[in-house]
Amino acid sequence: MAEWSGYLTLILQGALVTVQLTLMGSALALVVAFLAGLGRIAPWGPLRWLATAYIEFFRGTSIFVQLFWVYFVLPFAGASLSPLAAGVLALGLNVGAYGAEVVRGAVLSVPRDQREATVALNLTPYQRMRHVILPQALPLMLPTFGNNAIELLKATAVVSLISLTDMTFQAQVVRAQTGSTLVPFLTILVLYFLMALAISAGVRAFERRLTAGLDGVR
């Protein structure tokens, strides 16, 4: 039994890395999603093309390949990253590309009437977005952002391939040392599930807070 508790500690250490990757990756994904999502509907052509190219590229290639490029190929271009930094970068850029489409869709779904009212009130394009469009688009983005965060959590498992000691990596270690597959993989199954539940609950709570004043609008 004492031996199992040592292994459990190992897995929990891995869980910490997984949580860290998820939080940092999501933060990066969120920033990138807004930049690229708003870039796609910007009035300036080159910005639109850049955003579109980024989105199509990162949605169109696998996270696995992207991770290998960031960690093993970028060093040849002189940019060596720690495994954690490489993991966060690959996960953030990958999920950010999906998030960008969510941002774009939500912003475009705010009724045209609203934009016209902001023009009639002579707000600047930045003020229109900041005070009228985004506050109404944000509640529409949240449920999908929650899905994306859960996708990102599950995708963190690929970082074990670049020797980052996340939860899946540690489970492999335990499996190799004990010869038991059931115990370590049942443990991380439950842990992944609990983390996903926590994300869902967090997003729902935030959504309730955001829409508190919007009763009966949609």
Place this chain on the structure above:
Amino acid sequence: MTGPIIRIDRLDKSFGALKVLDGLSFDVMPGEKLALIGPSGSGKTTILRILMTLETISGGHVEVCGEQLFHMQRGGREVPADEAHLHHMRRHIGMVFQHFNLFPHKSVLDNITLAPILTKGEPRAKAEARAKELLEMVGLADKAEAMPSQLSGGQKQRVAIARALALKPRIMLFDEVTSALDPELVEEVLLVMKRLAAETDMTMLLVTHEMGFAHEFADRVLFFDKGRIVEQGPPETIFRHPTHERTQAFLRKIIAAGHRV
């Protein structure tokens, strides 16, 4: 200003192959109250939307308060207006929409104070004091803290009028402001507009299907058909003694549909 506050000169507007305004010209004098009437698709709403810069123009010129709306001078040449010029021009003009277009995520008070605070840099306290005066004027002093979703259509439209007035525009545009309202709510909005017309020297352009109201409200009535002015004059003339066959036919149809003239 002694000249017209709005000059529309050979204005063209097309949506694709559809010509909505066809070489339209007319002037509006400061303080004038204009009613624009005519069948749907005659281009009257498009004129208001062009004046509010919600539509671009396909040809011609529009002058507001002595300056070109869609053109500016650069290096001695006339070039299309940029966003900065449009921003500079829009401060003269306010608009009230058919569907109110209130911001659903902001309280009535915040709907009214948002633009004065953001575009004129007014201190919040001053903007709120003025907003409360305006709410008083439209009879909604007790609704300052309400959300738009808690208001009736007539109340929403009165808030929208207060919101447009908060920026003190010299020209107000009313685009079928009672068309989306239940019949019993129309009167409260028209009352506010009548008071506004009586108490201010603002220039007002009104697109409406309420002929009775147009008759009472307007100094001059413009009858539009197919993107042109068919006939214009004092309401008494247009409504009682229209000379043009198309005006007569339009008014007959309106009366047959049960509207007062």
